[in-house]
Amino acid sequence: MSKVEAKDKVKPAAPESTSLYADRQKVYPKAVAGIVRRTKWLILCLCLGAYYVVPWLRWDRGPGAPDQAVLVDMQNARLYFFFVEIWPQEVYYLTGLLILGAIGLFMATSLFGRVWCGFTCPQTVWTDLFMLVERWIQGDRNARMKLDQQPWGFGKVVKKAATHAVWLLIAAATGGAWIMYFADAPTVVRQVLTGQASTGTYFFFGLFTLTTYVFAGWAREQLCIYMCPWPRFQAAMLDENSLVVTYRDWRGEPRGKAKAAGMGDCVDCAACVNVCPTGVDIREGIQMACIGCGLCIDACDDIMGRLDRPHGLIGFETWTNLDASSRAAAPLPPGPERLKAGMAARRVPRFIRARTLVYLGVLATVGGVMLGSYVLRTTLSLAVIRERAPLFVRLSDGAVRNAYNLKLANKLRTEGDFALVLEGPAGLQVVVQDAPQDGQGRPLVHSRGDGISQWRALVTAPAGLHLAESVPVSFRLLDADGHVVTSTASVFLGPKP
Ligand code: SF4
Numbered sequence: 152m153s154k155v156e157a158k159d160k161v162k163p164a165a166p167e168s169t170s171l172y173a174d175r176q177k178v179y180p181k182a183v184a185g186i187v188r189r190t191k192w193l194i195l196c197l198c199l200g201a202y203y204v205v206p207w208l209r210w211d212r213g214p215g216a217p218d219q220a221v222l223v224d225m226q227n228a229r230l231y232f233f234f235v236e237i238w239p240q241e242v243y244y245l246t247g248l249l250i251l252g253a254i255g256l257f258m259a260t261s262l263f264g265r266v267w268c269g270f271t272c273p274q275t276v277w278t279d280l281f282m283l284v285e286r287w288i289q290g291d292r293n294a295r296m297k298l299d300q301q302p303w304g305f306g307k308v309v310k311k312a313a314t315h316a317v318w319l320l321i322a323a324a325t326g327g328a329w330i331m332y333f334a335d336a337p338t339v340v341r342q343v344l345t346g347q348a349s350t351g352t353y354f355f356f357g358l359f360t361l362t363t364y365v366f367a368g369w370a371r372e373q374l375c376i377y378m379c380p381w382p383r384f385q386a387a388m389l390d391e392n393s394l395v396v397t398y399r400d401w402r403g404e405p406r407g408k409a410k411a412a413g414m415g416d417c418v419d420c421a422a423c424v425n426v427c428p429t430g431v432d433i434r435e436g437i438q439m440a441c442i443g444c445g446l447c448i449d450a451c452d453d454i455m456g457r458l459d460r461p462h463g464l465i466g467f468e469t470w471t472n473l474d475a476s477s478r479a480a481a482p483l484p485p486g487p488e489r490l491k492a493g494m495a496a497r498r499v500p501r502f503i504r505a506r507t508l509v510y511l512g513v514l515a516t517v518g519g520v521m522l523g524s525y526v527l528r529t530t531l532s533l534a535v536i537r538e539r540a541p542l543f544v545r546l547s548d549g550a551v552r553n554a555y556n557l558k559l560a561n562k563l564r565t566e567g568d569f570a571l572v573l574e575g576p577a578g579l580q581v582v583v584q585d586a587p588q589d590g591q592g593r594p595l596v597h598s599r600g601d602g603i604s605q606w607r608a609l610v611t612a613p614a615g616l617h618l619a620e621s622v623p624v625s626f627r628l629l630d631a632d633g634h635v636v637t638s639t640a641s642v643f644l645g646p647k648p
């Protein structure tokens with residue numbers, strides 16, 4: 152056995168069990184270096200950096216408004232994202248974002264397999280960070296396995312305690328960052344540290360600290376394999392042109408010792424298995440437990456490099472290319488000619504195909520609708536709710552009256568006075584309860600800034616004004632210059648003529 156083959160052959164001890172259910176076999180991923188690993192570190196830094204730093208970014212929205220750039224203000228029912236402010240009645244924007252996220256995920260899976268799981272899923276990112284800490288304190292794969300197998304002693308207690316202490320610190324920072332998205336960050340930190348935060352704040356801080364610690368420190372690949380629903384239906388998004396992490400068996404098989412004659416390029420060193428965070432052997436084909444992280448690519452490239460063979464025995468590959476390479480390589484014995492024939496049979500993956508076009512179409516449509524509605528959204532919007540009990544009232548002088556509740560949502564931070572005008576059949580009169588009138592006898596309503604103002608309006612058809620049973624009317628609000636700032640349609644009901 153060569154040095155390379157022997158190096159990674161250490162296996163974790165398999166627990167004995169008589170249960171019908173398989174015991175968990177602890178995975179001890181080995182450190183690996185390479186382009187995939189570097190990409191994953193970069194993404195990890197970007198994701199964690201954004202998560203921990205964003206609550207501290209400030210954004211000036213004027214006096215009286217929160218200055219946190221990204222804030223879910225539950226108390227005042229607002230969502231702030233830099234210059235965007237979402238009100239409760241605009242929750243459809245969040246629905247749109249969820250649709251965009253879901254379709255984006257479908258599209259990424261269709262193009263590049265489980266790229267979300269392997270590179271950006273929070274479970275992957277935090278588990279990677281926790282494993283890094285574990286490796287720093289307890290050593291790499293073999294040292295960790297040895298540590299777990301040795302009896303408890305001072306050294307083992309110190310290493311394990313230090314690992315869990317750092318994990319808990321990271322988990323607390325994660326839980327702490329989470330609650331900062333729901334309250335002013337400096338204020339909530341001060342409240343938490345001085346014991347003045349609300350019970351709910353402490354609850355969610357504790358909950359996210361605990362889940363981070365348990366999921367990234369203990370559950371790890373178990374969460375991906377048994378708890379996450381995504382691997383169960385992601386296969387529906389994959390097709391023969393999706394790029395997935397694949398072992399090129401046409402090149403690697405028959406696997407065996409490097410120096411043996413008639414063997415493929417796989418020297419059966421198990422380096423790809425030993426770096427795998429879920430303990431998968433990619434040479435057994437596509438598996439649900441494979442999260443597509445690509446670390447086995449780096450591990451195998453390293454081995455191929457040391458054996459002076461071309462990289463790419465494991466790589467991102469489409470099933471179409473794998474099939475084409477296999478057919479081209481089949482007639483040839485293992486060696487450079489077979490490798491050349493197999494690689495020459497590959498084609499550039501088809502990124503533009505029916506399913507990706509459909510995903511792209513849905514993304515463009517939903518994104519376009521959201522953008523359009525955001526650009527056209529008004530800062531003042533009037534809602535009119537007609538009172539239904541009774542539908543109308545006949546007054547003692549024969550007049551007919553309808554009552555309406557008006558609600559003006561003012562998304563500006565400035566208050567203002569508006570004249571209310573009723574557009575409808577001539578003769579209809581409108582008054583607003585407890586509101587003054589302007590110089591032209593029109594009701595003058597006062598709107599508060601950044602909030603909803605409500606009034607009760609009474610519309611009266613004097614006796615002798617003969618109207619249909621139902622006539623359309625429109626309530627309009629005019630600013631001081633006489634411009635219509637908002638209007639809403641309704642109906643005026645009366646007795647049958
Ligand atoms: S695929 Fe590569 S890393 Fe895996 S066992 Fe074969 S040679 Fe080793």
Ligand code: SF4
Pocket residue numbers: 396423426427428429430431432433440441442443444445446447448
């Ligand atoms: S088999 Fe490779 S790509 Fe799949 S999870 Fe393991 S290391 Fe990542």
